[in-house]
Amino acid sequence: MTNTIADIETSDMILVVGSNTTENHPVLSAFVKRATLKGKKLYIIDPRKIKLTEYADKWLRPLPGTDIAWINGLMHIIIKEDLQNKTFIKNRTENFDALKTSVEKYTPEYVEKITGIKGEDLIEVAKAFAKAPAASILYCMGITQHTCGTDNVKSLANLSMLCGHIGKPGTGVNPLRGQNNVQGACDMGGLPNVFTAYQPVSDEKARTGMEKAWNITGLSPAPGLAVTEMIQKAYEGKLKALFIIGENPMMSDPDLNHARKALNKLDFLVVQDIFETETTQLADVVLPALCFAEKNGTFTNTERRVQRVRKAVAPPEEAREDWQIICDIAGRMGYEMTFASSHDIFKEIASVTPSYRGITWERLDKAGIHWPCPTEAHEGTPILHTTQFTRGKGLFHVIDHTPPAELPDMEYPLILTTGRVLYHYHTGTMTMKTQGLNILSPECFVEISLADAEKLGLDTGTMVSVSSRRGKISAKLKISSKAVEGTVFIPFHFAEAAANELTNAKLDPTAKIPEYKVCAIKIETV
């Protein structure tokens, strides 16, 4: 997030797009809901009529996969009404003229044709967003999990910059991170193209710095493979060994049938986890690790706040810390990685990570700190881009609408979109161990609109077969007011009806994120 969670309550207008906030980020959604109690405006643009729409001034419903069109439409209206922030555009941005030209064709009529959003509604949101003293955009996987995910995010950045809603309290382009330490895993260089703090592996200076710090030579300058690409390379027989830590791709990857074949082709698969999962079952070696309650360390949350994790219980039997296991393997491979504790590791992190340099465990003792925090005297940075962007001036990107990779047709007439429910988390390995959560959400379901259910002549509770070009699952139908005609939602938590058997593995070319939010399916009785 460019801004903080607490900042949401100070915003005058909150635009929530592609985020089912009350179920995926329940505590953060309370900030949004409290803002509405204070009379702040809330607009939601989402293919599903999610719970949060009950609190909103208005809900706009786009067809799945048409986000660029409505974002360009908003900008078209703002520029046409001359509501853009001219001072901000002049002082802080470049390439405005190209943006202006590119959104000219996105008239409300044209956008309505692509997205299904009524022109008058789009005009209302555009005006409210532009006129608000401070407007904040919150987005989640509904924006990113598309073949045009990167362009969707860039378009939202265009919109924020156009109105100067960035770099101030109550504004920002704010992605809501779905896992406890996604932010930290990225910050730490758990990505194929960067070291810690996003220092590119292709940058010679960054490489030399790391080689010196790690006392080695020969770091590879070539960016590596993203998770989705590793699976493909394994399928092609080019990736021979895979070491998986605390992940369950055999549930979370798209097109599971393909992923299963890929993992089975590996010469060697090691999986380190706290439970047996669909993925550990395929492993040559399984290593038992510790869970958060047994560890000392840090997580970095969605607002870039580095916070302490403290050991509350002793681990089971022989299970070991993740870092210790990896260090032991490194030692056996001829490279000594010896640390007395995770605290010592953090000290090394701070020394090689510019944005974490000023953070110490001692400083984190009472409360977390937002990176960047370059020195120990620095208080951290709750709001990014207050005076300039990372590259200097903010660049407006020219972006055109592109349709999803797979659209409904005669054979597969419905759109499937996937996600989570409130009571479960990701592939369910943790939450399904709590009986109460299983009572509240016992099984998979196929959320469908009343209109679509009537067309099929089926009612809530009927077992149906859902199939796409890639796979088939069975689950019970659930008629819901959240669903809109033509679009069906299935949670991906449940192994016995894994939604990812159906999903499309087509990727965004930049972010390599799969298009989980749109694929074509059909529903039949079993």
Place this chain on the structure above:
Amino acid sequence: MEHHTITINGNHLAFNPGETILEIAQRNKIEIPTLCHLKHTTPTHTCKICQVEIKGEDCLVESCATEAKHGMMVFTESSKVIQARREAITKLLSSGNHNCAAREVDAADWTSFQLKVLKNDMAEELCPVWGDCELQDLAYRYQVKTRQLPTKECKYETERANPFIIRDFSRCILCGRCVKACREIQVNNAIEFGYTGADLKIIAKDDMTLKNSDCVFCGECLQACPVGALVPDKPFRDGRFKDTQKTRTTCSFCGVGCQMDVFVQDNKIVKINGADSDLAPNHASLCVKGRFGYEFVSSPERLTRPLIKKDGKQVDASWDEALDLVAKKLLSVKSESGPDSIGVLTSARITNEDNYIAQKFTRAVLKTNNIDHCARL
């Protein structure tokens, strides 16, 4: 800027216009007891416990609902205040099933009181929050004796139909904190005051069970309840007097990073509460997963020993055997097919320290940049 000050128990304190006496006191760590007020919400003023005396005024005022005025002299523990608080506590104790031994408190010290109850009152009727009840604490602190009061029958049955939360209406003092927690903090709008007069009750959607209402089991109400009206469904009665350790940590579910206090007995998590109401990012709030979804930690299904696949079957192995095999295999793949034929998936679930080591291992030891995690999935 104009200077605004008041005096509380002789301490001169600056305040911002609009602040209540209670807010100023809390900010300055001066304790004014209250059973109904919930920080960061509007006053309910049902309990009358937070009354204070203002010099020059005949009547006591509720500190939660009284805005400070420049020059006010406030006394929070005057004899008049103490008398009023005793009356308020007496009224609350006699309003329901508050059979804690506080009804018979005579002992001058807490320890002997505790020992007495421990010895005599382990019966089934003992309130599940005995020893962790704000009303009981106040009854002891203000030495309220209620032996002569009749116990009032409750017309509403205890609700045990829900996962996680038991609602015992016989112990509810109708302070309204749970309603504030639900409607002003989490804004889930699931519960409210229902019926009137002697029938007054906290209800969920036309008086349904929580399970059949709009409740999403965030448990904000449970944490806010000052008495034993809302209690967790865990059979923790026997564990109440055991040694408990409290550890502050960060939730391990979504990316919000809620700060939580984990309560542990005999190496097992028995309760999780949201941390301090003044601590970002969650200000003591949690969701259903963070508060209740901790059973996985002590699950018997946890992996406890390394496994190695032999003849197509995974069997127990020693750490040395497993680690040697991993090192040997990775070395041989690296030398035969090159570093880029190996990949590592680190995790958005593990710590920064773990992630740092995973990428250092991948880059410095395996000599490839094939490292990623499930940020996209």
